[in-house]
Structure formats: C-alpha cells, structure tokens
Amino acid sequence: GIQVEQSPPDLILQEGANSTLRCNFSDSVNNLQWFHQNPWGQLINLFYIPSGTKQNGRLSATTVATERYSLLYISSSQTTDSGVYFCAVPRGSRLTFGEGTQLTVNP
Amino acid sequence: GAGVSQTPSNKVTEKGKYVELRCDPISGHTALYWYRQSLGQGPEFLIYFQGTGAADDSGLPNDRFFAVRPEGSVSTLKIQRTERGDSAVYLCASSPTSFPQYFGPGTRLTVL
Structure with a gap:
C-alpha cells in the first residue's frame, strides 16, 4: 500500500516563530488532506489540497503531486497551534495517515 | 451546521464484554x-459505508468487529468479546462523496 512519511516527528517552537511541516508519499495521489489533532483528540480539517497552494489565515499548504510531497506552513505560531498535525492520502476510498508531527508552541 | 457526533465519548468495559459505539454523520453525507487510533499513531481504516451497504470492510481486524448503517445515516460499530488490545480511540468520519472526510470527536474505549 501507499506509504506516508511526515517530518519532523517532533517540533518545539517559541510563540511567534514560523515552521514548515513536510509530508512525503510513495505513490501518485489525486488528493491530500492536512489535519490538526488538538489536545482533546479532535481531528480538525485544515486543508483539502490535491495540488497547488492554499492559504487560510496564518496557515498555508502546498502540494506538488508530481514530486509526491506536501508542505504545511505555520506562520507567527501561537500556543493554540500545539497538537499533532497529520497528512492523509487516499487509497481507494480510505485515507492513509502519516504518523504525524507533534508540535509544541511555548509562550 | 452540526458536525459528526459520536457517543459515548468514553467507554470503559471489562475483557470479554460486548460494546456498541455510535456515529451520527453530517446530514446528507x-x-x-470508521477508523481506529492507537496512542502515538495516525488513525487506521476499519470500514467504509456508501449509503446502507459496507463498500469496504477490509480494515476490520477480525470477526469480533462488525458495523451497520441500516438507514444510511447513523452507524453503529459493534465489538464482541472485547480484548485489552481493542483499547483505542474509535473515530468516525463522513463525506458527501469520498473526500474530503470530516471527523467526529471519537470514542475512547478502554478494556480492563
């Protein structure tokens, strides 16, 4: 099956810093989702981004499907950005998730 | 509008007991x-319904696990003869087509 790798596995930032999270996948895909799992366990949709670039406030994402990677940018990080960030790609109708990036933003 | 809801939010049971977990999808999806998430890992697929029928149940780990969606809306995941290894967060998601998928808050199952 398709492999999804995320890096870095852990990231600690000071409030206000910027960061880039990476998602590599082993096969071509026609869509990709980024999620934020908050400390209460809720998976929150950030982006549905098959290709190109999307922006939502301080967050943006870029997927380069031909090179099999996606990037999530977080600018001016806040403590509420803490949690685990997952990317997920489809295999049939199911999503295959990476292992996530654990982000901690310190005040 | 209302998102995906799941009940109960937490379930503690004893080894060997039967449990049912409920999912209420977004209206019209x-x-x-159903996915299962163990500590420190990403969610793993269990089963997919399109309407009332299970279109793909290849992620169910064994025949102790079963799910239904009799009217094409609410779904129930049923686990018989629970084992300690079944302890995890069970997540439900819905979608108007296949993607994007929208997740509920999950049910944390603990088998003692």
Whole structure:
C-alpha cells in the first residue's frame, strides 16, 4: 500500500516563530488532506489540497503531486497551534495517515 | 451546521464484554468511515459505508468487529468479546462523496 512519511516527528517552537511541516508519499495521489489533532483528540480539517497552494489565515499548504510531497506552513505560531498535525492520502476510498508531527508552541 | 457526533465519548468495559459505539454523520453525507487510533499513531481504516451497504470492510481486524448503517445515516460499530488490545480511540468520519472526510470527536474505549 501507499506509504506516508511526515517530518519532523517532533517540533518545539517559541510563540511567534514560523515552521514548515513536510509530508512525503510513495505513490501518485489525486488528493491530500492536512489535519490538526488538538489536545482533546479532535481531528480538525485544515486543508483539502490535491495540488497547488492554499492559504487560510496564518496557515498555508502546498502540494506538488508530481514530486509526491506536501508542505504545511505555520506562520507567527501561537500556543493554540500545539497538537499533532497529520497528512492523509487516499487509497481507494480510505485515507492513509502519516504518523504525524507533534508540535509544541511555548509562550 | 452540526458536525459528526459520536457517543459515548468514553467507554470503559471489562475483557470479554460486548460494546456498541455510535456515529451520527453530517446530514446528507452518504459516505461514512470508521477508523481506529492507537496512542502515538495516525488513525487506521476499519470500514467504509456508501449509503446502507459496507463498500469496504477490509480494515476490520477480525470477526469480533462488525458495523451497520441500516438507514444510511447513523452507524453503529459493534465489538464482541472485547480484548485489552481493542483499547483505542474509535473515530468516525463522513463525506458527501469520498473526500474530503470530516471527523467526529471519537470514542475512547478502554478494556480492563
């Protein structure tokens, strides 16, 4: 099956810093989702981004499907950005998730 | 509008007991998914419904696990003879087609 790798596995930032999270996948895909799992366990949709670039406030994402990677940018990080960030790609109708990036933003 | 809801939020049971977990998808979403998430890992697929029928149940780990969606809306995941290894967060997602998928808050199952 398709492999999804995320890096870095852990990231600690000071409030206000910027960061880039990476998602590599082993096969071509026609869509990709980024999620934020908050400390209460809720998976929150950030982006549905098959290709190109999307922006939502301080967050943006870029997927380069031909090179099999996606990037999530977080600018001016806040403590509420803490949690685990997952990317997920489809295999049939199911999503295959990476292992996530654990982000901690310190005040 | 209302998102995906799941009940109960927490369930503690004893080894060998039977449990049912409920998922209420977003209104109008025909696709419904169950995933399971163990500590420190990403969610793993269990089963997918399109309407009332299970279109893909290849992620169910064994025949102790079963899910239904009799009217094409609410779904119930049923686990018989629970084992300690079944302890995890069970997540439900729904979608108007297949993607994007929208997740509920999950049910944390603990088997003692």
